[in-house]
Amino acid sequence: xxxxxxxxxxxxxCKTPAPIESSDDNEDVWxxxxxxxxxxxxxxxxxxxxxxxxxxxxxxxxxxxxxxDSGFPIGADLGRDVGRILARLHGTPAFKEAVEALxxxxxxxxxxxxxxxxxxxxxxxIISSYDR
Amino acid sequence: xxxxxxxxxxxxxxxxxxxxxxTALEFENELYSxxxxxxxxxxxxxxxxxxxxxxxQTGFQRFLxxxxxxxxxxxxxxxxxxxNIESHLNQLQKLLDxxxxxxxxxxxxxYERALSAARNKVRVIASITKxxxxxxxxxxxxxxxxxxxxxxSNPDDMW
Numbered sequence: 001x002x003x004x005x006x007x008x009x010x011x012x013x014c015k016t017p018a019p020i021e022s023s024d025d026n027e028d029v030w031x032x033x034x035x036x037x038x039x040x041x042x043x044x045x046x047x048x049x050x051x052x053x054x055x056x057x058x059x060x061x062x063x064x065x066x067x068x069d070s071g072f073p074i075g076a077d078l079g080r081d082v083g084r085i086l087a088r089l090h091g092t093p094a095f096k097e098a099v100e101a102l103x104x105x106x107x108x109x110x111x112x113x114x115x116x117x118x119x120x121x122x123x124x125x126i127i128s129s130y131d132r
Numbered sequence: 133x134x135x136x137x138x139x140x141x142x143x144x145x146x147x148x149x150x151x152x153x154x155t156a157l158e159f160e161n162e163l164y165s166x167x168x169x170x171x172x173x174x175x176x177x178x179x180x181x182x183x184x185x186x187x188x189q190t191g192f193q194r195f196l197x198x199x200x201x202x203x204x205x206x207x208x209x210x211x212x213x214x215x216n217i218e219s220h221l222n223q224l225q226k227l228l229d230x231x232x233x234x235x236x237x238x239x240x241x242x243y244e245r246a247l248s249a250a251r252n253k254v255r256v257i258a259s260i261t262k263x264x265x266x267x268x269x270x271x272x273x274x275x276x277x278x279x280x281x282x283x284x285s286n287p288d289d290m291w
Contacts (some may be wrong), residue, residue, distance in 0.1 A: 043163060046163045048163045048166060051168035051170075051171065054164075054167075055172040056175050057169035057171075058171075060175040064182060065183060066180055068181025068186055068235070069183075069190075071137070071184035071191065072190060072191040072235040074191065074267045075195070076252060077276065080202070081199060082192070083197060083202065083203060084202055084206070085199075086199075086200055086273065087200045087201070087206075088141040088207060090266050098160075104189060104193065107192065108192065116150035117181055117245075124239060128257075132144070
């Protein structure tokens with residue numbers, strides 16, 4: 001983990017200072033200074049790591065969902081267009097070729113999209129070629 | 133980012149009588165939040181684009197059938213039929229108009245309901261107009277063009 005307030009004396013993040021003498025009446029529950037550091041490090045590992053994982057997973061899920069919601073309507077429009085074309089060509093000699101040309105892998109080919117996966121042109125080249 | 137030193141200091145100096153559960157929990161929460169933010173930063177545009185590809189494919193697959201039925205409707209209209217067929221065609225049109233491109237829960241529910249009713253209507257019209265060949269191999273064709281996700285696992289939905 002990054003630390004902007006690195007301890008200057010020995011380079012340890014959030015360095016634990018030497019314990020102040022405790023009163024005789026109270027036993028220091030944290031034991032020696034070394035043990036104190038160990039307890040702190042364990043806490044940081046356990047909670048910081050869990051937080052990191054949760055942050056990573058939640059953000060990934062949120063990003064995935066956002067991407068899905070953004071792509072779905074574009075794909076739906078293209079699928080609808082392809083379905084219309086196929087219904088029109090059904091029973092004609094051009095049908096078989098159209099089934100191949102309008103396959104999902106051809107229509108959604110990366111070359112028709114920009115780097116954010118939006119259509120590079122308002123009209124899809126393959127679909128336009130079938131539109132009367 | 134760095135933990136507040138005061139927390140670390142407090143922990144090491146705290147004696148049994150000073151232990152405060154709230155302070156300890158707050159400290160743990162802070163460690164957690166710190167990790168959470170770092171994890172969030174690690175998830176980037178890659179996940180967005182990955183989701184977008186999946187959305188594009190799924191949208192394509194689910195709306196092939198909708199477009200195909202709309203295409204059939206237009207073909208049947210061109211052929212010109214009796215008034216009886218006309219009312220069936222209008223009902224099919226209404227069902228297809230209910231299907232929107234969105235991915236909200238409401239849109240998906242509307243899609244499922246309208247699609248199922250539209251399928252039945254298409255079967256009826258195809259039967260009357262003797263054009264059942266248009267829908268005989270439809271599920272196979274949808275699968276071939278759109279990939280496997282488009283095929284319903286419900287046998288009642290098969291043509």
